[in-house]
Amino acid sequence: MSEVAIQGSEGGNRRSRWRFIVPLIWLAALLMLAVGMTTLEPLFRLLEPDLRQVIYVRESFLVLLGQHVLMVAVAALLATCVGVGAAVAVTRAAGRDFMPMVAQLASIGQTFPPVAVLALAVPVLGFGTVPVIVALVLYGLLPIVRNTLAGLQGVSAEVLEAARGMGMTPRQVLLQVELPLAAPVILAGIRTSVTINVATAALGATVGASNLGDPIISGIVNGNTPYIIQGAVMIGLLALAVDSLFERLQPRVPGQASDGQAANG
Amino acid sequence: MSRDARPNRVLVSLMSLGLLTWLGLDALSVAPNRLVQGTPLSPVEALGWMVTLLGAMFMACVVWLAWRPSSARLWTALGLVTGLLVAMPLWLSGAVVAVLDPDMPQARVGIGPGLWVLLFLWLLVLVELRIRLRLRRVWVWSLLLFVIAIWGMALSQWLTPLALVQEYQARSEQFLEAVLYHLALVGAAVGASLLIGLGMALAMRRFDGLRRLGFGVLNSLQTIPSLALFGLLLAPLAWLGNQVQWLGALGVSGIGWAPAWLALVAYSLLPMVRNTYVALEGVDPGVIESARGMGMSPVQVFFQVRLPLALPVMLEGIRITTVQAIGLTAVAALIGAGGLGTFIFQGLGQAAMDLVLLGALPIIAMALVADALLGALAERMRRREAA
Structure with a gap:
C-alpha cells in the first residue's frame, strides 16, 4: 500500500516538470516588486499628487518581505514539529489517554479568532517579534494537530496489521507506513496553518513586529493610501505564491476532509 | 463506567x-x-x-x-x-x-x-x-x-x-455599542453572503464552467490576508465615495463599514458557496424523483423538498462563516469599522493590556457561543431528518 502511494507520487513528479511554474511566477512578481517598488513612484504619484512621500522607505521592501517570510517559516517549522509530534504521541499506546482531550482542544481552539490569540499573547509576552511568533505557533498548531490525527486515524487497520505481520517494529510502522500514508492530509493541515499565519503575521505589525504589515499600518495611521496599497499587494502576492506552492506539492486526495475552518485572520 | x-x-x-x-x-x-x-x-x-x-x-x-x-x-x-x-x-x-x-x-x-x-x-x-x-x-x-x-x-x-472591570466601567456605553455593532456587521455580512452564496451555488449547478471559475476565484480570495484585502479595497471605495454622490451619502468611503462589509462578504462566500453547493448536490435524487412524481412543480420541489433537506449542511457553512466573520470584524477595526476590535487596537496602542482583554475576551466568547449554537442547531436538524 505504501509502495503504491510512493509510486503514485513519483508518477506525479514525472507527470509535469512545469508544475512549479505558477508559484515561480508569483514569486518572481513578488521579488521584482520588492526590488523595484521605487520605479513605480510615478504611478503612485498619479494616485496621490499632494502627498510628500508616496513610496514606503522606512525599511526596504526586500527586508520586510524577508522578515515576514522568516517569521512565518520559523512558526511553521515549530508548529509542524510540535503538532505532528503531539498527534503521533497521542495515537501511540502510551499516550492514548490524552487523545480525546487533544482532539477536542484542537477543534475548540480553532474557534478562537487569530487576532484574539495574537492580542492575548501581548499581555503575557510583551511587544515585539517573539510574542508574534509564539502566537503564530500556538494558533498554527491546531490545524496541524487536527489533520495529523485525522490522517493517522485514516490509515486502515488492515494495512497496519499487514505491516506488523511483516515484522516491522512500531517505529518502522510509524515512519514507513503511517506517516507516508497520512502525509497528504498532514500537508493540507500545514497549508491551512501557513495561510493563516501569513495573514496573522501581518497583524503582528500592530504589536511591534516589523514585516509587510508595517506599510499598511503606517499608511492607515498617516492616511497614506499608496503605503497601504504597497503593503497589501506584497502580502497578497506572498499569500498567493505560498498557497500555489502548497497546491503543487499536495497530491490530490480523494474524499479528503475539507479544511472547513476559518482560513484567515 | x-x-x-x-x-x-x-x-x-x-x-x-x-x-x-x-x-x-x-x-x-x-x-x-x-x-x-x-x-x-x-x-x-x-x-x-x-x-x-x-x-x-x-x-x-x-x-x-x-x-x-x-x-x-x-x-x-x-x-x-x-x-x-x-x-x-x-x-x-x-x-x-x-x-x-x-x-x-x-x-x-x-x-x-x-x-x-x-x-x-x-x-x-x-x-x-x-x-x-x-x-x-x-x-x-x-x-x-x-x-x-x-x-x-x-x-x-x-x-x-x-483593572478589567475599571476599563469596562470607563466605557460601558461604548462597550455595549461596540458589541452590537460587531454583531450587526457580522450579521449583515453573513446574511448577504448567504443570499449571494445561494444564488452562486444555484448558478454553479447549472453551468459547469462557472463552477470551476467561481471556486477558483473564491479560493484565491480566501488566501489573501484580511489586512491586505481591507487595504486593497480602501482606494477604490474612497474613489467611489467621492465620485458617486448617493454612495458617499450612504457612508461609502475608504474607511468605515463599507470596505469592512465588502471584505467580510468576500471571505464568507467560499465556505458558504462550497457548503451550499455540496448540500444541494447531496440531496438524494430518489427523493426528488418521487416529489416530481407526486406532481410537484420544479419551484415546489426546490422549496419544499431540496432546500429543507439541504439545510443541515448549509447550516454548517453558516457556522463556519459566522465564526470566521466574528474574528475578521475585529481586524476591520483597523480601517475604522468599529466593533470590539477597536478596544484591542486602542489597548495595544496605549499598552493598556486590560483594554486589549476587554476587546479580545468578548470576541472569543462570541465565537465560541456562535459555534456552539449553530453546531447544536445543525446536529438537531440532522437528527430529526434521520428520524
Missing part, C-alpha cells in the same frame, strides 16, 4: 500542573494607577497560607480521585472542579479587599498569569470529565452558565477594583 484500576493520567497531570501553578505562579498584580506596571503577588501573599492550602487540598483531592477512577469518583471530581471554578471569583473578591490600600482609590488589581493558567487547566479538566462521563452537551453548558453567572455576580458586585 465500571471501576477502572488504571489512573486517569490526563486528569492527574492536568491537576498536578494546576497545583504547581497555584503554588508557584503569581496570581495577582497590584498597580497604584493605570499606567504603572503592577507588582506581582502570589496567592499566599494575597490571602495567606490557610486559604492557599485549602485550594491546594481541593486540587490534590481531584488528583487522588483520578488515581483510581470510578464513575462515582469522577462525578465527585466534576463537583470539585465546578466548586473550584466558582470559588475563584470569590477568592478574587476576598483578595481584592485584602491587598488594596483604601487610601489609594486609583489602585487597580490585575489578574496574574497564575489564575489564567489555572482557569485554562480547569476548563481542560472539565472537557476531559465530559468525555469520560459521556455528559450531554446541554449539561456542560448549564454547568458553565452557572459558573459564568457566579463570575458575573462577583465582577459586578465585588470586583470593581479589577
Whole structure:
C-alpha cells in the first residue's frame, strides 16, 4: 500500500516538470516588486499628487518581505514539529489517554479568532517579534494537530496489521507506513496553518513586529493610501505564491476532509 | 463506567500542573494607577497560607480521585472542579479587599498569569470529565452558565477594583455599542453572503464552467490576508465615495463599514458557496424523483423538498462563516469599522493590556457561543431528518 502511494507520487513528479511554474511566477512578481517598488513612484504619484512621500522607505521592501517570510517559516517549522509530534504521541499506546482531550482542544481552539490569540499573547509576552511568533505557533498548531490525527486515524487497520505481520517494529510502522500514508492530509493541515499565519503575521505589525504589515499600518495611521496599497499587494502576492506552492506539492486526495475552518485572520 | 484500576493520567497531570501553578505562579498584580506596571503577588501573599492550602487540598483531592477512577469518583471530581471554578471569583473578591490600600482609590488589581493558567487547566479538566462521563452537551453548558453567572455576580458586585472591570466601567456605553455593532456587521455580512452564496451555488449547478471559475476565484480570495484585502479595497471605495454622490451619502468611503462589509462578504462566500453547493448536490435524487412524481412543480420541489433537506449542511457553512466573520470584524477595526476590535487596537496602542482583554475576551466568547449554537442547531436538524 505504501509502495503504491510512493509510486503514485513519483508518477506525479514525472507527470509535469512545469508544475512549479505558477508559484515561480508569483514569486518572481513578488521579488521584482520588492526590488523595484521605487520605479513605480510615478504611478503612485498619479494616485496621490499632494502627498510628500508616496513610496514606503522606512525599511526596504526586500527586508520586510524577508522578515515576514522568516517569521512565518520559523512558526511553521515549530508548529509542524510540535503538532505532528503531539498527534503521533497521542495515537501511540502510551499516550492514548490524552487523545480525546487533544482532539477536542484542537477543534475548540480553532474557534478562537487569530487576532484574539495574537492580542492575548501581548499581555503575557510583551511587544515585539517573539510574542508574534509564539502566537503564530500556538494558533498554527491546531490545524496541524487536527489533520495529523485525522490522517493517522485514516490509515486502515488492515494495512497496519499487514505491516506488523511483516515484522516491522512500531517505529518502522510509524515512519514507513503511517506517516507516508497520512502525509497528504498532514500537508493540507500545514497549508491551512501557513495561510493563516501569513495573514496573522501581518497583524503582528500592530504589536511591534516589523514585516509587510508595517506599510499598511503606517499608511492607515498617516492616511497614506499608496503605503497601504504597497503593503497589501506584497502580502497578497506572498499569500498567493505560498498557497500555489502548497497546491503543487499536495497530491490530490480523494474524499479528503475539507479544511472547513476559518482560513484567515 | 465500571471501576477502572488504571489512573486517569490526563486528569492527574492536568491537576498536578494546576497545583504547581497555584503554588508557584503569581496570581495577582497590584498597580497604584493605570499606567504603572503592577507588582506581582502570589496567592499566599494575597490571602495567606490557610486559604492557599485549602485550594491546594481541593486540587490534590481531584488528583487522588483520578488515581483510581470510578464513575462515582469522577462525578465527585466534576463537583470539585465546578466548586473550584466558582470559588475563584470569590477568592478574587476576598483578595481584592485584602491587598488594596483604601487610601489609594486609583489602585487597580490585575489578574496574574497564575489564575489564567489555572482557569485554562480547569476548563481542560472539565472537557476531559465530559468525555469520560459521556455528559450531554446541554449539561456542560448549564454547568458553565452557572459558573459564568457566579463570575458575573462577583465582577459586578465585588470586583470593581479589577483593572478589567475599571476599563469596562470607563466605557460601558461604548462597550455595549461596540458589541452590537460587531454583531450587526457580522450579521449583515453573513446574511448577504448567504443570499449571494445561494444564488452562486444555484448558478454553479447549472453551468459547469462557472463552477470551476467561481471556486477558483473564491479560493484565491480566501488566501489573501484580511489586512491586505481591507487595504486593497480602501482606494477604490474612497474613489467611489467621492465620485458617486448617493454612495458617499450612504457612508461609502475608504474607511468605515463599507470596505469592512465588502471584505467580510468576500471571505464568507467560499465556505458558504462550497457548503451550499455540496448540500444541494447531496440531496438524494430518489427523493426528488418521487416529489416530481407526486406532481410537484420544479419551484415546489426546490422549496419544499431540496432546500429543507439541504439545510443541515448549509447550516454548517453558516457556522463556519459566522465564526470566521466574528474574528475578521475585529481586524476591520483597523480601517475604522468599529466593533470590539477597536478596544484591542486602542489597548495595544496605549499598552493598556486590560483594554486589549476587554476587546479580545468578548470576541472569543462570541465565537465560541456562535459555534456552539449553530453546531447544536445543525446536529438537531440532522437528527430529526434521520428520524
